[in-house]
Amino acid sequence: MDAIALGPALISVERLYAFVAALVMLIEFSLLIRLLARMHARGTTAPAHDSPPLSPSHWFNRMLVSWVIGARLTHVALHWASYQQAPLDILKLWQPGYHLLGGMLAATLASLWLLRRHGAIRQVIALGSLTLGLTAFLGLKQLDPLGNDSAIEAMPAITLNHLDRRPVALNDIQDERVIVNLWATWCPPCRREMPLLAEADQAPGVTVVLANQGEQALAVTRFLQSEQLTLEYALLDPAMQLMALAEAQGLPATLVFDGDGQLIERHIGELSRAQLDALLPASRP
Secondary structure, three states: OOEEEEOOEEEEHHHHHHHHHHHHHHHHHHHHHHHHHHHHHHOOOOOOOOOOOOOHHHHHHHHHHHHHHHHHHHHHHHOHHHHOOOHHHHHOOOOOOOOHHHHHHHHHHHHHHHOOOOOHHHHHHHHHHHHHHHHHHHHHHHHOOOOOOOOOOEOOOOEEEEOOOOEEEHHHOOOOEEEEEEEOOOOHHHHHHHHHHHHHHOOOOEEEEEEEEOOOHHHHHHHHHHOOOOOOEEEEEOOOHHHHHOOOOOOOEEEEEEOOOEEEEEEEOOOOHHHHHHHOOOOOO
16 A cells, blocks of 8 residues: 545545654754763763753754755755646645755755754764665665555456446547546545646647546536546446555545556555656656
């Protein structure tokens, strides 16, 4: 799986790994700082002169903020072509879009600045803790103990009904990119990403399939009309077959298939503009 459902909320496994890595970093920093303080108290090491008290939580909170800002701004800079169309998306911190190394650089520089009056030993401890946190995160991503491969490898050979009641066989839909979005009208992230999907549907070589999960045609039709959204493939999946096949833990869920009908990406949770742009054919203007 790539997300864990907590009620209506979805937490990506990658963010969960990041939380564990941050916890490891904080624990190591706290233990070493306390050990250093005991050694100073026993007189086994020389204390740093004129250094103010150092709180591990104070250091950690500033490292966390520095990492988030650095990682976000680096990602935005690398995907500016997408963000310049909607600059306010930069502030949507709940969406994907963080650059690991950019965040680490910002956190390292912030740590060195914060500890500039605390002595070289504390700076070394801080850098070691940051390195351990990074190592823990990369290790968890590599091992991926909570992850699993998608049950879907190709466009499933199932038939769903269009809003106009005609049957549509999914594996008959052909294009350079076919984006199948699993959604529901009661799902706020689904509603937020819907304009992006409608925009992507207008791009050359792209077909977006809206596969509503578990709702009646009337509710879906009313929502699409109220939002003035018109897509060729607005389908109903009342038995939630796609959600079961994709092993999706929640909504929204997005499946991206290439021109041969092979799955190239599965994403659980809200899409960002930059993330969606990266999934579309290179010919997109």
